[in-house]
Amino acid sequence: MSEVAKASPTAPRKLKDITQWDFETDVAIVGFGGAGACAAIEAADAGSDVMIFEVASESGGSTKLSSAEIYMGGNGGTPPQQASGFNDESEDMIQYLLMAGGPQADEKKVRAYVEGSLDHYHWITGLGVPYKMSFHEKRDVMCLTDDCLLYTGSEKAWPFVEKAKPCPRGHNIEVEGDNGGPLLVGILTDQVEKRDKIDVHYETRVVTLIADENNDVHGLVIRQNMKEYNVKARKGVILCAGGFVMNDEMLQKYAPQLLRATYKVGNPGDMGTGIMMGMGVGAAAINMNEGFVSLPFYPPAETTYGILVNSAGQRFINEDCYHGRVGFHLMQQLGDRVYMIFTATDDWKPPSFLFADIAGTGETIKELEEELNLPEGTLQHTMAYYNKNAADGKDPQFHKSAEYLAPLEPPYAALDCTPGRGAFFPYFTLGGLDTLPSGEVLTPEGKPIKGLYAAGRTTAGIPRTGAGYSSGMSVGDATFFGRQAGIQVAKQNAR
């Protein structure tokens, strides 16, 4: 074996060099987060023996760190949607997700996801995940009560609202505080552990895949306690090893613009090794430049009354869209500064999650403009134009909804939302292996690689760009397509 092969997840171990199998199973799963758990449950329930290999000492991955909202709907509405008076049509959800994915949206995945969404709700709740039949109406980054439904994206905002009837589709688990992730993972872990057909190996690093000369995948090499073992996967391997936000070298190579953001959202295992292993047997990695970058300027929802301006003193976005969409367009602004401007009466406080410094204040906009050193007259015009139209409930330039339109009044304050100057910009990756809705991993020419499946952020899934992200898409995508991969691999003949 060459030096390259020895050191690298991208170089599979050769099947012909394997002299013994230390473990055998039908389905080998790399990673015990949301995707891996759901894949394991489905594969086991279809009668397959499953092994999960998790590098950490416990389950959960990035799902556990998240709020674990799941983006669900369509089909006339899930029970919480119907109970709250929302009849969510599938075509509206499909249209929203296609717009949200941008030109790289995967229509096959979108349609499969929507068509199976109500079933997914019943499957998840059938495992014991509780949802309250309630609606959290307030605009929020997450729901800190135990209520269920909330708007988690740009459904009500331009341009989405013009093309797809809005509906809240973020399903928040019935638990107080930001504790959805641990609760969901706890339930999924219990479900895994009670299945005899599933065997979990913690603190186990997957070193590389085992493939034959045609890149058909037959198993993987694991390392436990400083020793390597060969695992035969009679039906297939499912890569559920997360994204690559923790791997700065990969970020620099594939998505360098994300490095302007400040806070990596993920777990230490998000090193891209699943993606690299896939590439090592000829899989296509796609959408690798895309990521989620957020400027979480709400809650409180009232900050949405503020306006964002760039260094030309211009607005550039409807501030009522999702914080990730704001982040996406903020990062595209020419010039080196972005400010968010508010009416700052005595009771005004900067939004708690933003950590943005106050860059300037003023009794008049002219004073603020000078303090911010914006080109003379620009902010004055922007504000006059905005205020005049906001008084009429209109935003002819950017189409912020009337709900958040009101003239800004003195005294004013501006928060510095320039990347790199203090404001909080969480980010994660949205690129990964190209897969079919069934989880089959594809070559650059679109041919499935035999024996290899993937789900979750190791793949390019439903969320394809920060410009169209909604909270709940990642855990939704991971759990839904994790299930599909488990179902698909269980159907294979054992080799």
Added chain:
Amino acid sequence: MSEVAKASPTAPRKLKDITQWDFETDVAIVGFGGAGACAAIEAADAGSDVMIFEVASESGGSTKLSSAEIYMGGNGGTPPQQASGFNDESEDMIQYLLMAGGPQADEKKVRAYVEGSLDHYHWITGLGVPYKMSFHEKRDVMCLTDDCLLYTGSEKAWPFVEKAKPCPRGHNIEVEGDNGGPLLVGILTDQVEKRDKIDVHYETRVVTLIADENNDVHGLVIRQNMKEYNVKARKGVILCAGGFVMNDEMLQKYAPQLLRATYKVGNPGDMGTGIMMGMGVGAAAINMNEGFVSLPFYPPAETTYGILVNSAGQRFINEDCYHGRVGFHLMQQLGDRVYMIFTATDDWKPPSFLFADIAGTGETIKELEEELNLPEGTLQHTMAYYNKNAADGKDPQFHKSAEYLAPLEPPYAALDCTPGRGAFFPYFTLGGLDTLPSGEVLTPEGKPIKGLYAAGRTTAGIPRTGAGYSSGMSVGDATFFGRQAGIQVAKQNAR
């Protein structure tokens, strides 16, 4: 062999399955464009036997279709630069190219390119490529006289001009009209043909690489006249097979936003097969989402006095920057319309290359604004603000240089520069295999793949984003790094 392997450039033929070599050479080069030609010449001059395989019936690739400007400078200046009074310092050229590459700039390549640039000038002219010792001062997309030097990028424009002393670095070959491509290719082809060590096979399709079990590359499979032959490359294979602009499936997968542009710049061979063959032996393809998209609104240079506005009636770019940079930022605008507005006196004619319809005219800006259906007051303000500052030679928002600042005056006309509504948007791809400056092709982990080299648009080279493109970067990159690959592979031991 599996079905996948049979049909696919991404699946290499296995070395152990090769029962005979039909051809043997030291260096096998895929593609006889600018990169392939220069690689062949250098490898042959270093004593290696070379075979070039070209799918077309003649040489040239996309280099022949181009103006064949070469971006050169630094080192105190090339002879045409010095003769025209420009002492181009290497640090300025390096700084410009690093800014031009954006966060994904490859500093090692940039430094190698600049350090070797004067030598490259002498090498190219030594082959017989003629340059006049002259400067074409006018802003142009290309030089239609036989003059040499011109500004071909955003060197004099904000923000580049603030960080790097501008210098014209586009070197136009001494030939009248847009005939640089055929002339350069003619000279390179003569140089190739006069070397006994180089054997050219036209109308020959490279089907796939031949690799051993560690993905070391040993040769390639070619098809001539409906028959396949195995070619042994004792020292290595160099992929110089162009980009993927002609491959809509690859564009949809890797760079779907480019499909909003209208005109593919390239030759029919730009199908991405070089990139796919590289991926098939484990190479990393990077920068795959990036492309060049231009709005060629000049010549005449006077159109630069016009202003571009988006559907919010705002300007968004300094119109004196390069047409590719304008195209890049234009494609990022929210909303569905972009206009360019001019003073349209009787002698005004729309720029000839733009094919943009007149979307509106007006004796006043208010009239034009209404005709364009822009939000009331927006264009009026934009124009008033622009004109007031332009009269003082200032552009405080976007920093267009005073050279192109003058108040726009009635009557006005607006050209529709919205993508998809008639205006000409040429485009090509800027993603490809990750390589060292030596042309060695890298895995996702940055390890060289033995026996595999690449150059030109099959690689991610000096130009990394349309936002920083300058004409002459592609032919410069192809010829310069084609040479480096030829030199590097010639040094290898024959296997």
